[in-house]
Amino acid sequence: MNTGLQNLKFKIQNLKWAISFIAFLSLCQTALAQKAEWVWYPGDYEIWLSNQMQNRRTERGVFFPVFWKIDNHYPLIDFHKVFELTEPEEVEIYVQGQYNVKLDGKAFEGYPRKITVPAGKHKINIKVFNQAQVPAIFVRGKKIVSDSTWLVTFEDKEWIDETGKTSDVSTTKWMNAGMWNFYDPKQLPSDFKLPVKPAEAATSTKESGGTLIDFGKETFGYIKLHNLKGRGKLAIYYGESREEALDTAHTETYDKLNIDQTGGDYTVDLSKAFRFVNIIADAGISFDKASMLYEYADLQDKGGFKCNDEEINKIYDVAKYTFHLSTKEFFIDGIKRDRWVWSGDAYQSYLMNYYLTNDNGTVKRTTLSLRGKDPVTSHINTIMDYTLYWFLGVYDYYLYSGDAAFVKDNYDRMKSLMAYVLGRRNKDGLLEGLPGDWVFIDWAEGLSKQGAVSFEQLLFARSLETMALVADLVQEKEDAGMYAGLAKDVKKKLFDLYWNEQKQAIVHSYVNGKPTDHVTRYANMFAIFFDYLSDAQKKNIKNTVLLNNSVPPITTPYMRFYEMEALCALGEQNYVTKEMKSYWGGMLKLGATSFWEEYNPKKSGAEHYAMYGRKYGKSLCHAWGASPLYLLGKYYLGVKPTGAGYSTYTIEPALGGLKWMEGKVPTPAGNIELYCSTNNIKVSSPVGTGKLVLKSKKAPSSKEGSFVNKGNNVYELTLEKDKKYEIKYQAL
Structure with missing residues (x-):
């Protein structure tokens, strides 16, 4: 009897659990069904937001806007989607702008906030006008929700004839809606601001008639004055260095305020970069202390690197901090x-991002904001090479x-931009600067930009190869063939016209129908990691260019990035480790807490802060200074995708003189993890099919798999996902 009761109770408990579980699943399904988000025409919000951000720049109190063409969002957008319902449902509608709503072509009166959609198949159209902000909608029902599957257009090409018949709209270009994690109807996209958090100063001292505040390291945000009292003038002079903050006649940025306060806290309106701030106020003004609100993009680190060399670890950490400081809305x-x-700076940030935060959203926003609208009337940022980097960035994004x-959504944008580039070729089919073009390459004294520069042809060829790859991806076979043919032609001209057999290098330029005999590092190092050279040519360039002190040195982290990449691609990690410690370590020895826009070891003292003819014109926190993130991830840990999204990849670790290293490289499915010493490797991956490539004095061994001997002390092991491997080997 008792046993029977116990069995009955157990069955009832199981039944209750099953009912609860079913109810839980139903709630989950409902929650998932209600996952609506704000949507807009793709690229429009990104353009609008970048306009807001880039036009916040001031220099010594003067508004300083960008000097290239900036585009605007489309003010009138048509949104639509077809739904099929098994039962009627009530739908909430939130809109930024004036709007109308149609169901199956029939308009609702006024500006409805809720509509009821009957059971059956129905088409909802919402047309929105907003000149000041981006037209956007948020639609939420049980099944009817706004998301990226909605279709949008900026011209529906619809008209009605005298009989009332609606026109053919087959030529309307519809795009999938754009979005960016705005899941609350009250969270208006136009109100977006980066998060902030309070931070205290390290020291505060009275100096030169003011209060000098040191926050201990380079930072970014809003100065906050606590218990501010009095009436009069107050000035805040910002400095990345102590010298800049104290030199009130030359500091790059300041705030000059008229104060009328009886107490309470006061926060300045505009965020700034600084380590030091010098606050000078009229005699009747006082405050208890100054702190700050640190402004940041809330991106989490997924990748990482650590080794036995503490200086390299410090360089990695400061590179990471530099990257985070230089990552905002874009x-x-x-x-x-x-x-x-x-665009050139952003391209490097994309690569660093793939090995640290692996945030797709910031890459896409930046890519879209740079591209802007058609028609194309100038190069991106007015710089020829920056347009070409944009193409490379699109394909890298797909690969990672x-x-x-x-x-696919941006292929048309790629085509129209490339059409502009092709239209600016000279009679030889090469790119050279035309009126209005800025050929940048690098900040380098005396660097000639005359004629058709070989560096631009390198980027041009790679951009055309990118177009061929993307055209093939979107099944535009004729386009793919055309772009591949153009790329082949540019590469042939590159070596026919610029390769100097005597110098065993690519010369810098082709002027008035003749190649110059001047050799620079730029084209030569890019040709190495683009894999455009034979093994013999690579070896010769290493000696005649990269390791040749008579070739003008590079003094910006921007191009040191690529110089170190070329050397790593040649297997010179031991040399790169020394250079990293000398160059990036050199900045640390001078007290840098973030990496600079330019570093020349020959300069001393406050000379390091000068640039552009200004005493403090140089940026002491520049995104392109953070390249060790990429170099250590791709060429030391040795992890790189060979198929889209790491469907296939290789791991080719190189210690570069280190005793051991360990790290994580983020992928769309999670982190690839690696530990490597001179005799032991541990590796695991959650994604794709990998290939571990090792150089070992003798055949490596692993209980989890078998190595294939490729000759010349090179061995390969196939890696399966979700499997841990431990390998014994002897590093060369």
């Missing part, structure tokens, strides 16, 4: 001066993320 160049979206949809 990837920007630096935090003090410009705070603009420069596997996000084919984004690439």
Whole structure:
């Protein structure tokens, strides 16, 4: 009897658990069904937001806007989607702008906040006008929700004839809606601001008639004055260095305020970059202390690196901090001066991102904001090479993320931009600067930009190869063939016209129908990691260019990035380790807490802060200074995708003189983890099919798999996902 009761109770408990579980699943399904988000025309919000950000720049109290063409969002957008319902449902509608709502072509009166949609198949149209902000909608029902599957257009090409018949709209270009994690109807996209958190100063001292505040390291945000009292003038002079903050006649940025306060806290309106602030106030003004609100992009580190060399660890950590400081709504160049979206700077940030935060959203926003609208009337940022970097960035994004949809959605934008580039070739089919073009390459004294520069042809060829790859991805076979043919032609001209057999190098330029005999590092190092050279040519260039002190040295982290990459691609990690410690370590020895826009070891003292003819014009926190993140991830840990989204990848660890290293490289499915010493490797991956490539004095061994001997002390092991491997070997 008791046993029977116990069995009955057990069955009832199981039944209750099953009912609860079913109810839980139903709630989950409902929650998932209600996952609506704000949506807009793709690229429009990104353009609008970048306009807001880039036009916040000031220099010594003067508004300092960008000097290239900036585009605007489309003010009138049509949103629609077809739904099929098994039962009627009530739908909430939130809109930024004036709007109308149609169901199956029939308009509702006024500005409805809720509509009821009957059971059956129905088409909802919402047309929105907003000149000041981006037209956006948030629609929420049980099944009817706004998301990226909605279709949008800026011209529906619809008209009605005299009989009332609606026109053919087959020529309307519809796009999938854009979005960015705005899941609350009250969280208006136009109200977006980066988060802030309070931070205290390290020291505060009275100096030169003011209060000098030191926050201990380079930082970015809003100065906050506590218990501010009095009436009069107060000035805040910002400095990335102590010298800059105290030199009130030359500091790059300041705030001059008229104060009328009886107490309470006061926060300045505009965020700035600084380590030091010098506060000078009229005699009748007082405050208890100054702190700050640190402004940041809330991105979490997924990748990481650590080794036995503490100096390398410090360089990695400061590179990581530099990257985070230079990541805002978009990837920007630096935090003090410009705070603009420069394509060359952004391209390097993309690569660093893939090995640290692996945030697709910031890459896509930056890519879209740089591209802007058609028609194309100038190069991106007015710089020829920056347009070409943009193409490379699109394909790299696909390779690291596997996000084919984004690439396909932007193929038309790629085509029209490339059409502009092709239209600016000279009679030889090469790119050279035309009126209005800025050929940048690098900040380097005396660097000639005359004629058709070989570096531009390198980027041009790679951009055309990118176009061929993307055209093939979107099944535009004729386009793919055309771009591949153009790329082949540019590469042939590159070596026919620029390769100097005597110098065993690519010369710098082709002027008035003749190659010059001047050799620079730029084209030569890019040709190495683009894999455009034979093994013999690579070896010769290493000696005649990269390791040749008579070739003008590079003094910006921007191009040191690529110089170190070329040397790593040649297997010179031991040399790169020394250079990293000398160059980036050199900045640390001078007290840098973030890496600079330019570093020349020959300068001394406050000379390091000068640039652009200004005493403190140089940025002491510049995105392109953070390249060790990429170098250590790709060429030391040795992890790189070979198929989209790491469907295939290689791991080719190189210690570069280190005794051991360990780290994580983020992928769309999680982290690849690696530990490597001179005789032991541990590796695991959650994604794709990998290939571990090792150089070992003798055949490596692993209980988890078998190595294939490729000759010359090179061995390969196939890696399966979700499997841990431990390998014994002897490093060369």
